[in-house]
Amino acid sequence: MGVRRGAFFQAVVAVACLVLWLFPVSLVAEEVLSNGDFEVATGGIPEAWSVYGGTLSRVSAPVEQGSYAAAFTSTAGTGWIYQTTPAIPAITYTLRGYGQLGGGSSPSAFLQLAFYNSAGYPLLQVESTGRILEADGRYHLLSTNPVRAPASTTTVRAKGVLATGAEPGVAYFDTFSLLGEPHNKIQGQVKLQGRTNQAGAQVALGRQLVMSAPDGAFSLAEVMPGSFTITVSAPGYLSAYRSVTVTSEASLDLPPVLLLGGDGDGDGVIRLEDLVLEAAYLGQPSPSGLALDVNGDGRVDIYDIALTGINFGGGAPSPWRN
Numbered sequence: 001m002g003v004r005r006g007a008f009f010q011a012v013v014a015v016a017c018l019v020l021w022l023f024p025v026s027l028v029a030e031e032v033l034s035n036g037d038f039e040v041a042t043g044g045i046p047e048a049w050s051v052y053g054g055t056l057s058r059v060s061a062p063v064e065q066g067s068y069a070a071a072f073t074s075t076a077g078t079g080w081i082y083q084t085t086p087a088i089p090a091i092t093y094t095l096r097g098y099g100q101l102g103g104g105s106s107p108s109a110f111l112q113l114a115f116y117n118s119a120g121y122p123l124l125q126v127e128s129t130g131r132i133l134e135a136d137g138r139y140h141l142l143s144t145n146p147v148r149a150p151a152s153t154t155t156v157r158a159k160g161v162l163a164t165g166a167e168p169g170v171a172y173f174d175t176f177s178l179l180g181e182p183h184n185k186i187q188g189q190v191k192l193q194g195r196t197n198q199a200g201a202q203v204a205l206g207r208q209l210v211m212s213a214p215d216g217a218f219s220l221a222e223v224m225p226g227s228f229t230i231t232v233s234a235p236g237y238l239s240a241y242r243s244v245t246v247t248s249e250a251s252l253d254l255p256p257v258l259l260l261g262g263d264g265d266g267d268g269v270i271r272l273e274d275l276v277l278e279a280a281y282l283g284q285p286s287p288s289g290l291a292l293d294v295n296g297d298g299r300v301d302i303y304d305i306a307l308t309g310i311n312f313g314g315g316a317p318s319p320w321r322n
C-alpha cells in the first residue's frame with residue numbers, strides 16, 4: 001500500500017514539475033518597446049513611433065548602434081517622439097536611450113516617461129536624470145530612475161523630447177529601451193519539524209528558487225501577477241505546496257508552513273525503508289545521498305527515528321499547514 005501511494009505522489013510531483021516547466025513563471029525584466037533601436041521603418045519613418053510637434057525620419061547617420069537611428073526635427077518650441085504601450089501597476093519601469101543634438105536655438109534633449117489611466121488621464125510624469133545641452137557631435141546615454149507605475153495605470157508612454165527656442169531644431173535618438181520589472185514579493189516562513197535552525201529549505205516558484213534563512217523566512221522577489229504553485233522542500237522532509245495568486249497591487253504574505261520530517265531516503269514517502277536505514281546507521285553521520293540525520297544534529301539518532309515514526313505513512317507533497 002505504501003509503495004503504491006508513494007508512486008502516486010511521485011507521479012503528482014512529476015506532473016506538477018512538467019506543468020511548471022511548460023508554463024514558466026515570468027520573473028525577469030522585459031523589454032516593453034518595439035523598434036526601440038529604430039532599425040525598422042516604413043516609407044522612411046521608424047515603425048511603432050509617433051511624433052508631436054515636428055517630423056520623424058529614419059537616418060543612417062549619426063547612429064549609436066545598428067544601421068539606423070531616429071532623426072526628430074522640431075517645428076519650434078518643444079516636441080517629441082513617443083511610443084505608448086500597455087502597462088500595469090505591478091511593474092517598475094526604467095527608460096533608457098541615447099540622444100544627440102543636431103542644432104537649433106538653446107536646445108536640450110531628454111527622456112520622459114508618462115503613465116496614464118484608462119480614461120487617458122495622466123497620472124505621473126518623470127524625466128531622465130540628465131539632459132543633453134550641447135551639440136557636440138556625440139551620442140549621450142539618458143535614463144530615468146526606476147519608476148513604479150501608479151495604481152490604475154493602464155498605459156505608459158516613452159518619449160524622446162527635444163526642446164528648442166523659437167527656431168526649429170534637430171535631435172537624433174537611438175537604442176531606446178523601456179524595461180519593466182515586477183516588484184511584488186511573496187514572503188513566508190518554513191518550519192522544519194524537529195529543528196531549531198530552519199535554514200536550507202528550498203522554496204520554488206517556477207524557475208525561481210530561494211533558500212530559507214535560519215529563522216525559516218524566505219522571500220521571492222519580482223513576481224508577475226498571476227496564479228502559481230509554490231513548493232517547499234528540504235532533504236529528509238516531505239515537500240509541501242500551495243497555490244498562490246499574486247495581484248498587481250500588493251506583495252503576498254503566506255502563512256507559515258511546517259515540513260514533516262522522516263523521509264531519509266528522499267523518495268517522497270515516509271515508510272519502513274526509512275526506518276530500516278536509520279537503524280542501520282544509528283549513531284553515525286548520515287551517508288551522502290541520504291538524509292537520515294533528519295533533524296540535522298550531526299548523527300542518525302533516536303530523534304530522527306522518532307520523526308519517522310510520528311509521520312509514518314505520510315507522502316509528498318503535503319498541503320501547506322503549520
Ligand SMILES: [Ca+2]
Pocket residue numbers: 037038039063064065066067068069174175
Ligand atoms: Ca539603431
Ligand SMILES: [Ca+2]
Pocket residue numbers: 262263264265266267268269270271273274
Ligand atoms: Ca522515504
Ligand SMILES: [Ca+2]
Pocket residue numbers: 292293294295296297298299300301303304
Ligand atoms: Ca539526528
